[in-house]
Amino acid sequence: MSENAISIRSMNKYYGGFHALKNIDFDVSKGEKVVICGPSGSGKSTLIRCINRLEEHQSGTIEVNGTPLDDNVDNIDEIRREAGMVFQNFNLFPHMTILENCTLAPTLVRKQSRDEAEENAMTYLERVKIPEQAHKYPGELSGGQQQRVAIARALCMAPEIMLFDEPTSALDPEMISEVLDVMVGLAQEGMTMVCVTHEMGFARQVADRVVFMDDGEIIEQAPPDQFFDNPQNERTKTFLSLIVGHQ
């Protein structure tokens, strides 16, 4: 149990009367890279947002790094500190500079000194290749740059797990690869990653496992080679044919 970074057992999620996630069992071991895909409305974003309590599940259990996700606020905070998240719309804080975006949570939550946090932030900004933008505001950056800052901001909290919620879906096509490059680098360094994305090239390149969801259920999961070349389920086959048809 303890070697699992994320462990979800028979978890259900409802929006009012709508059954959004049905009896989900889902594990991610430490260092594993998992790509979740599926048609829109299949519940893949909801699943990843349940992991750090941006959405509340109604039944079943979720454990992150051995910490149970329940109504205990300390546990929720602990899990949020350990699981960094990158959003589709970047969600940088527009009233703060890039550097302030990256140092805010480490100083407030991790109690780092300002100098320490800034030094740390510059390291990560260099890693996502935009240290020269540190003193600009988010609105002055391109979408791809903003998303790279968002990744750096999450990394500044030194999380054990990174959750990506369609990180490239809001980007112009020419900016997708700069973000994916950063994510590939992160994967190669051994970060535990759960990534909701339609970038099948990325999935093939870095994923240890690809999960296909439809209609609130996990339909099929397999290593990328097997998943793409020999899908078992009819719905997976249909989905893949639609995606591949456009690539």
Added chain:
Amino acid sequence: MSTAASDTTMSYIRKHYFATPLNSAISVLLALFTLWVLWSLFDWAVLKAIWGKGLNEECRAHEHGACWSFVATRWRIVLFGLYPFEEQWRSALACLVMLAVAVLSCMPAFWSAKRLPILWVLGFATFFVLMRGGVFGLTEVTERDWGGLSLTVFIFAAVCLLGMPLAIIFALLRRSELPWIAKTMALVIDVIRSLPLLSIMFTFAIVLPFVLPDWAIGDKLYRVIVGYAIFFACYQAEIIRGGMQALLMGQEEAAKALGMGYWHRIGYIILPQAFRNALPPTINQFVITFKETSLVTIIGFFDILASGRAAAGTADWSFATIEMYLFVGFLFFIFVFCLSRYGAYLERRMAVGSR
């Protein structure tokens, strides 16, 4: 070059003011009318005006010009109201202290959670000691005798300072996740907003003493300030809530995902952005609040408008009401105009952060 420039000016004027005969006629008539109004004003306020101290007899005899002699003679009553004559330097100094505090707190260098409260506590303490006296060898002057500009400034500053934190609390309660808290707060805000300010002031000044225990009554002035602050807070809370609603949904989620707790999210992410969004209506609310301080006259306080009326209330100056209102209006104008310009400066400054 200059002919080209004047050509374009001429063609601009022709295009916009003299396009058709009717258009030209209206332009000429309005221009003449404007000139006539400006000339009459200038003639009355400057050319035929009577300056200098104590010339009320001359003013009475000479009916066609402004009597600035009124201001020159009676300005101390307008500015200080019933405050004892020989102690009025204290009122003036207190007023200047308050203004200095206000100006300082408008400077970005003072925008920190430590400096601002210290500044304002010191400012209020100095104001209070100067105005009320009774210590350091200063004669005691009770709130009953405060008046004029310093009273107006004091009420305004106290209402805003008390009302703003209250407004933030109201706004946060109003969007509480617990429905009964949110709904109760919404009801309270709606009830207070639907009452006239005057009735709230009356209630706090006159009715409350019958209800409250003796130790909680306090001076009438402070009760009125508390009532006004609650009224202010209800309006300002809705302004802040509007600013919060304009926030992108993802902002709070991003802060949550970084492990930031409720107060950190509110203090660093939600409120700073909400105030930016809500800056124009907030400045508007300050302006309205400043001007409505005049309502305290009705419950027997000598704010600047009331002390102005008192200054023009004696038989020898009773003809100078226009000059009195112009003078008081001018003082209001200076305050409100500075406030508006400061608001515009803030908007420009904050626009940098959210480009």
